[in-house]
Amino acid sequence: MYLIDSDVLITAKNSYYAFDLCPGFWDSLLAQHQLGQVYSLDRNRMELLQGRDDDDLVRWVRQTVPGAFFLSTQQADVVAAYTDIMMWVQRNPQFFDSAKAQFATGADGWLTAYALVNGGEVVTLEGSRPDSRNQVKLPDVCIRFGVPFQDVFSMLRNLQVQYHS
Numbered sequence: 333m334y335l336i337d338s339d340v341l342i343t344a345k346n347s348y349y350a351f352d353l354c355p356g357f358w359d360s361l362l363a364q365h366q367l368g369q370v371y372s373l374d375r376n377r378m379e380l381l382q383g384r385d386d387d388d389l390v391r392w393v394r395q396t397v398p399g400a401f402f403l404s405t406q407q408a409d410v411v412a413a414y415t416d417i418m419m420w421v422q423r424n425p426q427f428f429d430s431a432k433a434q435f436a437t438g439a440d441g442w443l444t445a446y447a448l449v450n451g452g453e454v455v456t457l458e459g460s461r462p463d464s465r466n467q468v469k470l471p472d473v474c475i476r477f478g479v480p481f482q483d484v485f486s487m488l489r490n491l492q493v494q495y496h497s
Contacts, residue, residue: 333452334491335403335443336361336372337470338379340484341389343457351388356495358392364491365401373446375439377402405442413445417477421468428465435468443470447479454481 344350349357364370383390405414421427421435435441443454460471474481482490 333368333450334364334370334455334487335447335452336370336376336484337443337454337456337458338372338376338439339457340455341372341376341380344484345387345389351392354495358396360488360491360493360495362397362401364493365398369491370487371401371403371452373439373442374402374404374406375442379439403446405446407449409449410442410445413448413477414441417441417444417448417473420476421473426463426465427468431465431467440468440470440473444473444477444479447474448477453487454479455484455487456481457483 344357348354351358361370377393380393381390385391405411418436418441421432421441424432427435443456446452447454454470454474456470458470460475461467461469462472462475464472471481473479
């Protein structure tokens with residue numbers, strides 16, 4: 333199971349997989365979801381819906397994506413894992429307070445917690461920066477908690493997704 337971070341969808345929409353250039357990308361995500369391979373979380377859905385109503389990604393999330401695509405984080409064991417992750421971030425003297433605050437408002441901790449409890453791999457475009465002080469990077473949190481992660485292109489290759497014209 334792959335758990336897709338918001339940055340994957342936002343960047344895809346804004347660049348290489350724009351809806352008008354590569355509708356196959358978006359169709360493939362839904363097809364892989366139907367096969368039980370690709371999901372995201374309710375917390376990511378909230379992030380994605382912060383865009384404008386006329387945004388292609390907001391429309392796609394609201395009108396096309398089935399509700400089951402966005403898994404619920406409201407499980408006691410996921411909440412407990414998230415609490416552990418947040419405690420690690422908050423107690424880590426490496427990170428500036430602004431980095432800790434930013435991390436606390438996003439979905440990254442929830443992605444890591446969900447994958448830790450339920451299995452699966454986090455899919456993100458972020459790179460590891462273990463010495464970062466001004467940002468808590470999702471891959472570094474995954475590494476710290478033993479959660480596998482990869483980028484979207486690796487996921488697509490592993491799923492053997494191909495786009496044809």
